Amino acid sequence: MNNVVDRVPTEVLSxxxxxxxxxxxxxxxxxxxxxxRADEPTEAGTPLNKVLFDSIKTxxxxxxxxxxxxxxxxxxxGTDNTNYMTALRVAQAKLGSRINISTGTVNDGDxxxxxxxxxxxxxxxxxxxxxxxxxxxxNEIFGVEYRIDCSVxxxxxxxxxxxxxxxxxxSTWSTTTTSIKANYIExxxx
Numbered sequence: 001m002n003n004v005v006d007r008v009p010t011e012v013l014s015x016x017x018x019x020x021x022x023x024x025x026x027x028x029x030x031x032x033x034x035x036x037r038a039d040e041p042t043e044a045g046t047p048l049n050k051v052l053f054d055s056i057k058t059x060x061x062x063x064x065x066x067x068x069x070x071x072x073x074x075x076x077x078g079t080d081n082t083n084y085m086t087a088l089r090v091a092q093a094k095l096g097s098r099i100n101i102s103t104g105t106v107n108d109g110d111x112x113x114x115x116x117x118x119x120x121x122x123x124x125x126x127x128x129x130x131x132x133x134x135x136x137x138x139n140e141i142f143g144v145e146y147r148i149d150c151s152v153x154x155x156x157x158x159x160x161x162x163x164x165x166x167x168x169x170x171s172t173w174s175t176t177t178t179s180i181k182a183n184y185i186e187x188x189x190x
Contacts, residue, residue, distance in 0.1 A: 013034055013036075015036060016036050016037075017034040017035060017036035018034065018035060018036070019032050019033075019034055020032065020033055020034070020035055067083070067084055068082070068083040068084070069083060069084060069085075069086055069089070070083040070084065070085050070086075070089045071083075071089075072089065074089075075089035075090070076098065076190075078098075098189055098190045099187070099188070099189045099190075100115050100118060100186075100187075100188045100189070101185065101186070101187050101188075102115055102185070102186040102188070103183070103184065103185050103186075104183075104184055105128050105181050105182065105183055105184070106125075106159050106161075106181065106182055106184055107159075107161070107179065107181055107182075108159065108160060108161040108162055108179035108180060108181070108182070109158065109159070109160070109179065110158070110159060111156065111157045111158050111159070112125075112152065112157040112159060112184045112186060113186075114157060114186070114188075115186060115188045117188075118188035118189060118190055119189070119190050120188065120189050120190075121154075121186060121187070121188050122154070122186075122187045123152045123154060123157060123184060123185070123186055123187075124152070124184065124185045124187075125150050125151065125152045125159055125161065125182045125183065125184050125185075126150060126182065126183045127148050127150045127161060127163075127180060127181075127182060127183075128161075128180060128181035128182055128183050145164075145165070145166035145167075146163070146164070146165055146166075147163070147164040147166075148161075148162070148163050148164070148180070149161070149162045149164070150162075150182050152182075152184065159182050159184065161179065161180050161181065161182035162177055162178065162179055162180065163177070163178045163180050164176070164177055165178070
């Protein structure tokens with residue numbers, strides 16, 4: 001804190017003299033006088049401000065030295081609201097240490113692998129696009145229906161990923177079911 005100064009008085013003469021009121025020992029006013037400092041102080045601010053500033057500065061420094069820093073566990077948990085955080089603890093508290101995202105492919109009927117060390121999990125699946133169903137016959141085709149069922153059971157992590165091809169020719173309707181791969185995303189967090 002530089003340039004610490006006292007309050008600005010209400011009346012100041014052009015030469016810088018400040019109005020002061022005099023009182024007797026009973027507290028009765030004896031009138032006003034104008035006073036001006038004969039020389040400048042050797043340090044910025046008046047002695048009173050300097051003493052107050054130094055006292056506040058020492059108090060703040062003392063409190064910071066005795067205050068508790070958050071531990072790594074407190075920083076990562078993010079629940080403490082009394083200890084202060086250093087730059088290292090802020091970095092440790094970042095979301096990156098609290099969330100994990102994994103991806104991969106899995107076959108129909110298989111289980112998505114689970115990343116250990118987290119409390120909550122969510123799974124998402126979609127058909128693996130290089131999987132396909134083909135039909136190789138020479139019958140005349142009158143209608144085609146193609147459907148994909150791709151889902152995951154959140155509690156067991158078992159994936160269902162099937163393609164259904166329905167074909168109608170002149171006299172019959174036939175359906176072929178094929179297991180296909182699935183893409184998965186696992187989001188795990190604390």
